[in-house]
Amino acid sequence: MSSKPAMVVSDIDSDGTQRDLELGHAKGVHLVNDVVRSFAWNSLDVQIKDRKTKDPLSILSDASGIVHQGEMLAIMGPSGSGKTTLLNALAHRKAAAGATTTGEILANGQRIDQDILRQHSSYVEQEDALIGSLTVIETMNFAAGLALSSSTTKKERKQRVRDLIASFGLQGQADTIVGTPIQKGLSGGQKKRLGVASQLVTDPRILFLDxxxxxxxxxLSYEVMNYIKEIGRKNKLIIIASIHQPSTSTFKLFDRLCLLSTGKTCYFGSLPEAHPYFSSIDFQMPTEINPAEYYLDLINTDLAQPGDEVYQRAQCIAREWNESDRGVALKNEIQATIDLAKSEKSIPILADIRLHEPSLWTITPVLLHRSWTKAYRDFVVYGIRIAMYLGLAILMGTVFLRLSNTQANIQPFINAIFFGGAFMSFMAIAYVPAFLEDLATFKKERANGLVGPLAFNMANFIIGLPFIFLIAALFSIVEYFLTGFRQEAQAFFMSTLWLFLDLLAAEALVVLVSSIFPIFVLALAVTAFANGLWMCVDGFLVPMNILNPFWKYVFHYIDYQAYVFQGMMVNEFKDRDYRCTSIDADTYHCMYPSDLNSKGKIRGTSVLEAFGISVGKEAQWVGISIAIIAGYRILAYMVLRLRK
Structure with a gap:
């Protein structure tokens, strides 16, 4: 989490003249616009293990390059050439699964580690990790709230947000939502611009674009890149973008080009020098052709096999680059920046620049506000679930309608208790898509050093409390009285409490499973399976006194549904009697043995005994349920913390 130096962007006055806008400085922070003057990498290698042989396999070899402030670099190559691998390695991200990265990453000629780089850079993902129910202005305001320290005034934040929205041409869409599956919002190009603008509000000096x-x-591609180019040029940013088959007009916006093929560099240098370089190695570009397309065709090995002409040509171009004067000159330029950093005292030392960081107590309220806005506005988050649970309440209330206190209705009462708790828990899987959207946003913000797992989990838990309580209360109001459960205020409120704990645990389970398996179908399947398991061992389908010891001792005692079922059973049967079936005036048929059988009644505690449920342990069960909820949440936090 870091606050970054203020920046200046360009805007256009009504008369068409250009002016520079100061976006606000954090008080007490020494700000230098050209704090990062160059960004370089030297002899960068990324290796993974070959799946078959288990030998080291290089997916990026001896990559070197340098970009200066105000420049925009295009990393190009065919599919599988190593574009994203290089971009991730440069941003100190995981280059690939199980990858080992070696080499130097330098800023101002100095080695730069992950923490320092994240303070001075932002990474824009290929997929738009934007919250669909927020407007453009809200997206920017929340981004500013997470990125800027508390020493930055509210006025300065608003000014920074307004200027960036204007610079990216989004003034007319300021109050338009990003867009959800239900509500249409921004166009594709506008989303891309907003995604970049929301990262620039943190005022990075280096911008990575995937x-x-x-x-x-x-x-639209030209429009987006032209906006980025102008912002970068005016503010002396270093922009590094992986890009695939740009049009001629988009391609010419870039200052430098890095061509990759099978992880090897085929060219690195200024865009105008690419044409004469390839001509010098006997690859003359035809007239009236897209240069980007021509270069990609030269090194494209997608359909090539080792040994054929196309593959050999790409390998030859990579060898030519390594042996060329330009390749040697590039290495010398990088070395010169390293030597200059050692001798020139005026070059900023990034490790010595301490930027103010927003605290946990500053970030959490921002996340709460954002989550609250999403929760009440996006029908997918809680609206659908409220409708589902109300539908279930009406269904149950009309199926188990007005059950009386006769022994014939004892089993329907038990069925209603089980069905209500178990299926309310099961239907919590509807929260999976909404949480996965939040998780994608969190991963983007965490990767840029803005939000940690603790703040994210705290905000997610707190913001769910009122909505989950509302669901439990609405369900109880409809279903409890229609079914004919014990008509006492205390019993009603206890039933609502058990359903509230049930839903809290179910949502915590969704959060845990989705954090472990952040894929929609997989998270849905695992959560559904877990809920099915809890239903089987909660003590209804098989009473505890005859439940298989393995399932009882391994799973039953950690099953939150079991404590909900037991608590609601005690709530209903502890203080209630039921009438036996009368055979004649003095003879009764009673399903459960009880000291009241002679009077034609069954004491409710006899039903509890048949299920092996004890009375007087309600407080203990509430405590265990809360502990399970806390356990799920802590485990989810640990999962996110370990997945850096």
Missing amino acids: EPTSGLDSA
């Missing part, structure tokens, strides 16, 4: 034009046509 396929910023994916999914856009040539006109």
Whole structure:
């Protein structure tokens, strides 16, 4: 989590003249616009283990390059060439699963570690990790709230947000939502611009872009990259973007080009010098052709096999680059920046620059506000669930309608208790898609050093409390009285409490499973399976006194549904009697043995005894349920913390 130096962006006055806008400085922080003057990498290698042989396999070899402030670099290559691998390695992210990265990453000629780089950079993912129910202005305001320290005034934040929205041409869409599956919002190009703008509000000096034009046509691609180019040029940013098959107009916006093929560098240098370089190695570009397309065709090995002409050509181009004067000159330029950093005292030392960081207590309220806005506005988050649970309440209330206190209705009462608790828990899987959207946003913000797992989990838990209580209360109001449960205020409120704890645990389970398996179908399947398991061992389908010891001692005692079922059973049967079936005036048929059988009644505690449920342990069960909820939440926090 870091606050970054203020920046200046360009805006256009009504008369068409250009002016520079100061976006606000954090008080007490020494700000230098050219704090990062160059960004370089030297002899970068990324290796993974070959799946078959288990030998080291290089997916990026001896990559070197340098970009200066105000420049925009395009990393290009065919699919599988190592574009995203290089971009992730440069950003100190995980280059690939199980990858080992070696080499130097330098800023101002100095080695830069992950923490320092994140303070001075932002990474924009290929997929838009935007919250669909928020407007443009809200998205920017929340991004500013997470990124800027408390020493930055509210006025300065608002000014920074307004200026960035104007600079990216989004003034007319300021109050338009991003867009959800139910509500239409921004266009694809506008979403891309907003995604970049929300990262620039943190005022990075280095901007990493992963396929910023994916999914856009040539006109929108040019529009997005042109906005980024102007912002970068005016504010002396270093912009590094992986890009696939840009149009000619988009391609010419870049200052430098890095061509990769099978993890090897085929060219690195300025865009105008690419043409003469390839001509010098006997690859003359035809006239009237898209240069980007021509370069990619030269090194494209997607359909090539080792040994054929296309593969050999790509390998030859990579060898030519390593042996070329330009390749040697690049290495010398990088070395010169290292030597200059050692001798020139005026070059900023990034490790010595301490930026103010927003605290946990500053970030959590921002996350709470954002989550609250999403929760009440996005029908998918809680609206659908409220409708589902009300539907279930009406269904149950009309199926188990007005059950009387006769022994014939004892089993329907038990069925209603089990069905209500178990299926309310099961239907919590509807929260999976909403949480996965939040998780994607969290991962983006965490990778940029803005939000930690503790703040994210705290906000997620706190914001769910009122909505879950509302669901439990509405369900109880409809179903409890229709069914004919014990008509006492205390019994009603206890039933609502048990359902509230049931839903809290179910949502905590969703959060845990989705954190472990952040894939929609997989999270849905695992959560559904877990709920099915809890239903089987909660003491209804098989009473505890005859439940298989393995399932009883391994799973039953950690089953939150078991404590909900037992608590609601005690709540209903502890202080209630039921009438036996009368055979004649003095003879009764009673299903459960009880000291009241001679009077034609069954004491409710006899039903509890048949299920092996004790009376007087309600407080203990509430405590265990809360402990299970806390356990799920702590485990989810640990999962996110370990997955850096």
